[in-house]
Amino acid sequence: MAAPPATTATTHHRALLPPTRTHAAATHSALRLPLRAHPHAHAQRARLTAAAAPAPAASTASLESSAAGLALLREFANVDCSYGLSPEDLRAKISLCDALIVRSGTKVGRDVFEASGGRLRVVGRAGVGIDNVDLAAATEHGCLVVNAPTANTVAAAEHGIALLTAMARNIAQADASLKAGKWQRNKYVGVSLVGKTLAILGFGKVGSEVARRAKGLGMHVIAHDPYASADRARAIGVELVSMEEAMTTADFISLHMPLTPATNKMLNDEAFAKMKYGVRIINVARGGVIDEDALVRALDSGIVAQAALDVFTKEPPAPDNKLVLHENVTVTPHLGASTVEAQEGVAIEIAEAVIGALKGELAASAVNAPMVPAEVLSELAPFVVLAEKLGHLAVQLVAGGGGIKSVKVTYASARAPDDLDTRLLRAMITKGLIEPISSVFVNLVNADFTAKQRGVRITEERIILDGSPETPIDYIQVQIANVKSKFPSAISETGEITVEGRVKDGVPHLTKVGAFQVDVSLEGSLILCRQVDQPGMIGSVGSVLGEENINVSFMSVGRIAPRKHAVMAIGVDEEPSKVTLRKIGEIPAIEEFVFLKL
């Protein structure tokens, strides 16, 4: 949890149903998505652990600020706060938890996901940087990772400015000197900021806020960010420049990009060699974006006059870390996000994201799953159900089931191609296809990975319909190529198992099987029969079902031509016994039949 208090772990026992009150509801759609790893989980109160390692001494402020988030969590889940956990302790505990919330100090590596035994469904990072979480391992284990991307932006920016000004005026060094009984006015002559050029590397949320504030100090601000929008920069009065220009013209350089393989040791010997002699560096991003040995060399040679660092490659740094001990370096122990206000905001932001995810809602701050805006989600909701059911039906029609290699999904829509986000639908089709034939649970997080791992290639195609789109999708078709079917009539003229569905009045319907048009609502279970098209067939099947008191919810007959072959789709509320199914198969005019669970 954010800002760890120095308390010992409190363990609560699983009990009770989750309360109905939802804090996340205001920001997230109520649509439930398959993020649950455990089929029983919704019947029980989720268990969540909030971990931080190692435990710094807690201030009263941090205790109070994390309380609001903890209170939200405790309304929903059994919460176990553990601070100072060793990696072994975290691994030992994690199989008992549905969710884990951490700050930057806790490494959540592959070992943690493996040790969770599939129970861990959400990792909440109570802050921005997710470089301490193994995202690939999380995705492979179907575990959603959410962060708190906005609540500490201002705190980090203010800390950047604090370091900038403190460095320029030698505040930390002068303070230490005076406290040591010295009065060194000549030694601590600083440099002015007004009119100086500040280069911001990483013009995202924090970088932009630093830029605004630095402009208020009268600095000339430039920024380098390959992905930043020029309009946003212009609006703040910041010029976007190349890395080369930022390096060579800046008097101050402030780092605000994430730590990724591309940014790792971005400031190295080569970069320092390009900088203006006497440049000053501020790092409130991640220690790893600077080659720390190269920075020591640049400080010693005078290329870098001063540095102000909140973050280090290894945290906490070793006691003999040359940067920490360097006279020209001002340091803080990763305090960028540590204000009362930011920690309260982060705690609430992450609590809401984790609770939403545990409820199966899509988190707006999902890091390893597509972010689908709430309005799109609510519009797509019935199609999400349709997609999963079509996948589920299609796989049950395959004889043998396991040999699926090639699946084509076609969406017919009057929407422009860039106006329909199909990632969610594709994930649900994958779930429908794969879950019935494997022990893997599939969710939005791991759908693409799982399909790839099982060698299932899913291609998507769009049919653009004329007219104005009242609904986002007219129909969805799922086709499985190069397989045999246990219901051969499901194979279309082009040779694939084909099922097609539409949403009618908010309810998913099966509208085509193979070449046969049918219309049956996808609720309960389904019997598909192919028969000679002749009078009395509906009655014959209906009376066999009636004998076992099976309620028929829907029935539809699709035929190619009168008195030839027809496919009858019968929706049933209850699952017929084997005897009843055999009796249906024995009706003389029935040539093929299959029972499908929806």
Ligand SMILES: NC(=O)C1=CN([C@@H]2O[C@H](COP(=O)(O)OP(=O)(O)OC[C@H]3O[C@@H](n4cnc5c(N)ncnc54)[C@H](O)[C@@H]3O)[C@@H](O)[C@H]2O)C=CC1
């Ligand atoms: N010291 C602390 O306590 C805190 C540190 N941070 C760190 O600050 C960093 C930025 O956070 P936010 O602004 O919230 O993230 P953000 O995602 O809003 O901004 C990051 C920006 O970096 C840019 N970027 C990516 N690769 C780049 C490259 N090679 N060169 C230049 N720019 C590049 C991105 O395009 C993006 O605009 C993160 O690393 C985060 O972990 C954030 C909050 C507190």
Ligand SMILES: O=C(O)C(=O)COP(=O)(O)O
């Ligand atoms: O949000 C971030 O990226 C931070 O660096 C803040 O990390 P923290 O939660 O203070 O360990």
